[in-house]
Amino acid sequence: xxxxxxKGFIATGGSMGIKPTGRPDVAIVAxxxxxxxxxxxxxxxxxAAAAPVQWSRAALEATCGEATAVLMTSGNANAATGQAGKDxxxxxxxxxxxxxxxxxxxxxxxxxxxIGIPFPLAATSNQLPGVLKTLGGTVTDGHRxxxxxxTTDTFAKEVVVEGPGFSVGGMAKGAAMLAxxxxxxxxxxxxxxxxxxxxxxxxxxxxVEVTFNRLLTDGARSTNDTVICLASGVAGxxxxxxxxxxxxxxxxxxxxxxxxxxxxxxxxxHLVVQGxxxxxxxxxAARNVADSLLVKCSMNGEDPYWGRVVxxxxxxxxxxxxxxxxxxxxxITVCRGGEAVAHDAAAVTAHMRERHITLTCDxxxxxxxxxxxxxxxxxxxxxxxRTTS
Amino acid sequence: xxxxxxKGFIATGGSMGIKPTGRPDVAIVAxxxxxxxxxxxxxxxxxAAAAPVQWSRAALEATCGEATAVLMTSGNANAATGQAGKDxxxxxxxxxxxxxxxxxxxxxxxxxxxIGIPFPLAATSNQLPGVLKTLGGTVTDGHRxxxxxxTTDTFAKEVVVEGPGFSVGGMAKGAAMLAxxxxxxxxxxxxxxxxxxxxxxxxxxxxVEVTFNRLLTDGARSTNDTVICLASGVAGxxxxxxxxxxxxxxxxxxxxxxxxxxxxxxxxxHLVVQGxxxxxxxxxAARNVADSLLVKCSMNGEDPYWGRVVxxxxxxxxxxxxxxxxxxxxxITVCRGGEAVAHDAAAVTAHMRERHITLTCDxxxxxxxxxxxxxxxxxxxxxxxRTTS
Numbered sequence: 001x002x003x004x005x006x007k008g009f010i011a012t013g014g015s016m017g018i019k020p021t022g023r024p025d026v027a028i029v030a031x032x033x034x035x036x037x038x039x040x041x042x043x044x045x046x047x048a049a050a051a052p053v054q055w056s057r058a059a060l061e062a063t064c065g066e067a068t069a070v071l072m073t074s075g076n077a078n079a080a081t082g083q084a085g086k087d088x089x090x091x092x093x094x095x096x097x098x099x100x101x102x103x104x105x106x107x108x109x110x111x112x113x114x115i116g117i118p119f120p121l122a123a124t125s126n127q128l129p130g131v132l133k134t135l136g137g138t139v140t141d142g143h144r145x146x147x148x149x150x151t152t153d154t155f156a157k158e159v160v161v162e163g164p165g166f167s168v169g170g171m172a173k174g175a176a177m178l179a180x181x182x183x184x185x186x187x188x189x190x191x192x193x194x195x196x197x198x199x200x201x202x203x204x205x206x207x208v209e210v211t212f213n214r215l216l217t218d219g220a221r222s223t224n225d226t227v228i229c230l231a232s233g234v235a236g237x238x239x240x241x242x243x244x245x246x247x248x249x250x251x252x253x254x255x256x257x258x259x260x261x262x263x264x265x266x267x268x269x270h271l272v273v274q275g276x277x278x279x280x281x282x283x284x285a286a287r288n289v290a291d292s293l294l295v296k297c298s299m300n301g302e303d304p305y306w307g308r309v310v311x312x313x314x315x316x317x318x319x320x321x322x323x324x325x326x327x328x329x330x331x332i333t334v335c336r337g338g339e340a341v342a343h344d345a346a347a348v349t350a351h352m353r354e355r356h357i358t359l360t361c362d363x364x365x366x367x368x369x370x371x372x373x374x375x376x377x378x379x380x381x382x383x384x385x386r387t388t389s
Numbered sequence: 390x391x392x393x394x395x396k397g398f399i400a401t402g403g404s405m406g407i408k409p410t411g412r413p414d415v416a417i418v419a420x421x422x423x424x425x426x427x428x429x430x431x432x433x434x435x436x437a438a439a440a441p442v443q444w445s446r447a448a449l450e451a452t453c454g455e456a457t458a459v460l461m462t463s464g465n466a467n468a469a470t471g472q473a474g475k476d477x478x479x480x481x482x483x484x485x486x487x488x489x490x491x492x493x494x495x496x497x498x499x500x501x502x503x504i505g506i507p508f509p510l511a512a513t514s515n516q517l518p519g520v521l522k523t524l525g526g527t528v529t530d531g532h533r534x535x536x537x538x539x540t541t542d543t544f545a546k547e548v549v550v551e552g553p554g555f556s557v558g559g560m561a562k563g564a565a566m567l568a569x570x571x572x573x574x575x576x577x578x579x580x581x582x583x584x585x586x587x588x589x590x591x592x593x594x595x596x597v598e599v600t601f602n603r604l605l606t607d608g609a610r611s612t613n614d615t616v617i618c619l620a621s622g623v624a625g626x627x628x629x630x631x632x633x634x635x636x637x638x639x640x641x642x643x644x645x646x647x648x649x650x651x652x653x654x655x656x657x658x659h660l661v662v663q664g665x666x667x668x669x670x671x672x673x674a675a676r677n678v679a680d681s682l683l684v685k686c687s688m689n690g691e692d693p694y695w696g697r698v699v700x701x702x703x704x705x706x707x708x709x710x711x712x713x714x715x716x717x718x719x720x721i722t723v724c725r726g727g728e729a730v731a732h733d734a735a736a737v738t739a740h741m742r743e744r745h746i747t748l749t750c751d752x753x754x755x756x757x758x759x760x761x762x763x764x765x766x767x768x769x770x771x772x773x774x775r776t777t778s
Contacts, residue, residue, distance in 0.1 A: 048703030048711045048727070080699050080711060082728035115696025116729050221704040223696075293682070293766075294774055301775025307504025307612075310469050314437030315610040322437045322469060338437070339471035340505050377682075378775070379768055385683055386690025386767070 002142025003169040005160045006192040008032050008232025011141045013148030014131035016124045018075035018113070024148035026131050027171075029188050029230065030069035034100045037232050039067035040201035041108065042208055044225035050079030051119075052109040053226060055089040059105040065197025068106040070188050070228050071096050072149045074173065076113040076120065079223035088121040095125060099132045110186040110226040112151055112173060114388055146171035149186050152384055157257040163246035166193035166235040170250045174258030185212065185222075185258065189229040189250060193238035203244040204229045211251035215259060215373045216290040227251075259373045264380020267299045268373065272360045273313075275326075276368030281318035283370040285363065288316035296377035302352040306335045313361055324364030329357065391531025392558040394549045395581040397421050397621025400530045402537030403520035405513045407464035407502070413537035415520050416560075418577050418619065419458035423489045426621050428456035429590035430497065431597055433614035439468030440508075441498040442615060444478040448494040454586025457495040459577050459617050460485050461538050463562065465502040465509065468612035477510040484514060488521045499575040499615040501540055501562060503777055535560035538575050541773055546646040552635035555582035555624040559639045563647030574601065574611075574647065578618040578639060582627035592633040593618045600640035604648060604762045605679040616640075648762045653769020656688045657762065661749045662702075664715075665757030670707035672759040674752065677705035685766035691741040695724045702750055713753030718746065 004011050011029045018025040031037045041060055043053045060067070071092055078085045089109050097104040111119075135141070146156035153173050161168045172187035189204070208227055229247070259268045271290055276282035289295055289312045298305040306327040314320045322338035330351030334343050351357065393400050400418045407414040420426045430449055432442045449456070460481055467474045478498050486493040500508075524530070535545035542562050550557045561576035578593070597616055618636070648657045660679055665671035678684055678701045687694040695716040703709045711727035719740030723732050740746065 046700060046703045047709040048699050048714075077696070080696055080724065080727050080729075082712075082726065085728075114694075115700060116694075116724065117696075118729065221700070223700050223703070293770070297771055297774035298776075300771065303776040305503075305505075305777050307466070307469055307506075310437050311435060311504060311610070311612050314435045314612070320436040323471075325437075335469065335505065337471065338469055339474075340469075340507065378771055381682070382686055382689065382767055382771070385686035387687075387692040388694050 002158050002160065003029050003145060003171050003188055003190045004138060004142035005169040006167045006190045006232065008192050008234035009190045010135045011145040012131060012134045012136060013144030014134060016127040016131060018073055018120060018124055024144065025073055025075045027072045027145035027148040028069055028096065028132065028135060029145055029190065030100070030135065031232060034068065036066040036068045036102060036106045037230055038195060038197050038200055039065055039108065039228065039230050040197060040204045041226065041228040042205055044222055046221050046223045048080060048223050050077050050111060050224045051081060051085040051089045052078055052111040053224060054086065055093065056108040056110065056226065059108060062105045065201065066106055067108050067230060068100050068102045069096050070108045070110065070230065072110040072186050072188065074112050074149050074151050076111065076117055077115045077224050078111045078119040080116040081118055085119055088119040091121060091125060092128065095128050096132065108228055110228065112149065112186050112224050115223055142169065142171065149173040152263055154261055157254050159250045159253040161246045161249045163193065163238060163242050166191055166238045168246040168250045170254055172254040172258065174261060185225055187227040187254060189247065191229065191231050191243065192235035193231055193243050194233035194236050195231050195238060195243060199240055200229060200231055203240055203247055206244055207247035207251045211248060211255045214371060215255045216287060255373060259375055262375040263384040264378060265375035266378055266380065267376040268356050269299055269375060270356065270358045271372045271374055273363065274369040275362040275364045275366060277319045277366040278368040279370055282368040284318050285313050285316040285361070286370045286372040288312045289361065290372045290374035293377060299357060299376035300378035304329045304334055304348050304352055309359065309361060310335065313363065319365055320363060321365060326362040326364060328360040331358065391547050391549065392418050392534060392560050392577055392579045393527060393531035394558040395556045395579045395621065397581050397623035398579050399524045400534040401520060401523045401525060402533030403523055405516035405520060407462055407509060407513055414462055414464045416461045416534035416537040417458055417485065417521065417524060418534055418579065419489070419524060420619065420621060423457065425455040425457045425491060425495045426619055427584060427586050427589055428454055428497065428617065428619050429586060429593045430615065430617040431594055433611055435610050435612045437469060437612050439466055439500060439613045440470060440474040440478045441467055441500040442613060443475065444482065445497040445499065445615065448497055451494050454590065455495055456497050456619060457489050457491045458485050459497045459499065459619065461499040461575050461577065463501050463538050463540050465500065465506055466504045466613050467500045467508040469505040470507055474508055477508040480510060480514060481517065484517050485521065497617055499617065501538065501575050501613050504612055531558065531560065538562040541652055543650055546643050548639045548642040550635045550638045552582065552627060552631050555580055555627045557635040557639045559643055561643040561647065563650065574614055576616040576643060578636065580618065580632065581621050581624035582632050583622035583625050584620050584627060584632060588629050589618060589620055592629055592636055595633055596636035596640045600637060600644045603760060604644045605676060644762060648764055651764040652773040653767060654764035655767055655769065656765040657745050658688055658764060659745065659747045660761045660763055662752065663758040664751040664753045664755060666708045666755040667757040668759055671757040673707045674702050674705040674750070675759045675761040677701045678750065679761045679763035682766060688746060688765035689767040693718045693723055693737050693741055698748065698750060699724065702752065708754055709752060710754060715751040715753060717749040720747065
């Protein structure tokens with residue numbers, strides 16, 4: 001269940017003192033041979049992209065899709081940290097590159113934590129070599145890496161998917177600031193499939209589009225979102241469609257775990273919008289519902305207040321006709337033709353009490369459909385986010 | 390301080406049994422002569438517009454901008470209520486029209502409350518004649534009208550603005566679902582200025598654009614938003630610019646009161662975005678910041694976490710350059726050139742403890758500017774909105 005399950009990878013996790021608590025805050029996933037392998041990534045669309053995002057984006061462009069290692073740290077986002085932040089990333093990457101004897105631009109970096117706090121390079125970089133020495137290839141090592149990227153996560157998020165003749169492993173951190181495109185999240189995927197860099201990138205983007213980009217917890221797009229996939233090639237060539245399917249399954253599992261562990265959430269909502277004029281319209285409508293504070297509050301209160309859902313569908317900027325609209329909770333229709341319809345209220349109440357809620361909206365206009373994963377809004381989210389101290 | 394301060398108006402408020410508590414739930418503002426006068430209005434852009442919105446929009450079109458009275462009810466939104474909801478509005482308007490002996494399409498209707506619950510016409514309409522009998526022309530009557538449109542408001546919102554030779558009065562209800570365009574709000578403005586219907590509409594829209602449409606509490610655009618202005622003409626012709634200025638001042642006051650009384654809010658945030666490439670870009674950036682759960686949570690926790698502000702500015706879909714970005718709280722700059730800058734932290738802390746917080750973001754790119762009024766997000770909002778019961 002780890003990034004080290006696919007053949008050809010080593011990993012570790014440890015502490016370099018970024019987190020004042022001394023908890024694990026650095027993870028490394030690398031090519032077991034120590035030589036560069038195929039790599040692809042996708043990053044936040046936030047225009048205030050953090051220094052590590054800028055570094056990794058440029059590195060992958062320079063190498064045309066190769067990397068030896070991924071370094072991920074938690075406890076400081078190294079975002080809005082100016083030139084010193086950029087220099088810090090270069091120093092960290094170079095330290096890892098020197099360990100392997102490779103060019104520094106084959107080391108990708110992801111960081112997560114608070115924005116706008118200078119990265120404590122001087123106080124931490126001397127502890128990186130010690131962590132690098134613990135690099136190993138067992139599943140346990142992968143788990144330590146997954147634990148080291150946690151911030152407010154309550155559990156490490158790991159996955160393994162077996163494809164025909166290859167496997168995909170993954171680890172991620174999520175918890176807050178989750179929104180298309182993308183969640184605030186760091187994710188490292190590994191595969192032993194042999195694949196060209198351009199194909200890997202194309203298939204990775206396709207997988208992310210229908211998984212992480214369909215997850216919305218609080219609507220924020222972070223400065224640090226990073227999904228990196230490394231391919232060792234040890235298992236030999238794989239069918240690209242099979243690889244995309246395995247990547248999609250891995251990303252979907254990790255996205256579910258992120259929703260499950262979203263800051264303060266008590267409900268995971270599986271939102272389906274169908275009957276839209278096209279898929280894009282369905283997606284826009286789903287996003288408007290998922291982003292609604294009022295809908296999220298209703299979910300927290302286990303109240304099937306479909307009026308708020310209809311109101312959000314009708315302000316999504318897509319074609320909408322109230323008279324054709326139908327809304328169901330757990331498959332039980334509560335609104336049909338744009339007005340209340342007799343239904344088994346006790347069954348709806350029982351469904352609302354569950355942790356996983358299915359909310360289906362049929363716009364009755366066409367064949368467009370979209371799904372989205374979201375969460376409720378309650379005291380827990382506010383407790384986590386009202387102060388940084 | 391009321392809709393009955395301008396000459397030529399009568400008003401009342403009372404109960405017709407829509408609210409199970411028996412609290413006031415119906416308000417009437419009418420031409421004192423009982424004959425139609427000039428009227429203009431603007432309504433929600435929500436495509437699931439409630440039955441009263443559909444009625445009033447059609448009525449004003451049919452009369453080319455005339456109305457005898459405005460009927461407003463609270464306790465049931467009469468939205469997503471199908472044909473029965475439309476019939477209910479027609480019945481209510483006709484009852485008021487019969488009282489005055491005018492055509493029913495000179496009676497405008499606004500309603501607020503829960504969505505999707507059938508309007509209890511049979512149980513309430515017989516109490517409307519009793520309320521109509523109490524119609525009078527004193528300031529006290531206007532206050533009773535303002536109280537009768539409250540839902541979760543904690544105080545009645547009223548304003549009077551004196552223009553050169555005329556006056557403007559207003560009342561509104563807000564509290565939740567406040568967002569451009571517009572707040573969930575009902576608002577009736579009155580003026581004794583003599584003005585043509587087309588001019589009144591143009592000036593009313595201009596006033597709303599820079600006031601109610603710059604107020605964002607929870608980002609929801611309601612099914613029922615309605616702003617209606619009646620002009621009796623009793624004071625004679627007014628300069629249109631002076632009228633617009635008075636309408637704008639009245640709307641701005643009411644918008645401030647709505648922010649002050651937003652559901653569960655503990656802070657009113659005066660957000661300024663300047664230095665944008667143009668005003669539209671500044672407005673989009675301001676809206677993204679105001680709409681951010683994380684920024685709202687920080688405000689609730691009195692935490693000047695500018696990193697979240699920068700992150701939202703950078704995902705607004707408008708030109709942004711982190712290196713030029715500056716953020717200030719209460720005029721004290723905490724971020725300059727996209728990174729932390731030394732500042733008087735005690736002064737920032739003191740400002741964050743105030744009820745009114747000023748957050749200024751300078752994008753450093755041009756002359757575009759926008760202001761927005763928003764609020765924090767805390768337990769109170771969740772308490773108000775997690776269940777409807």
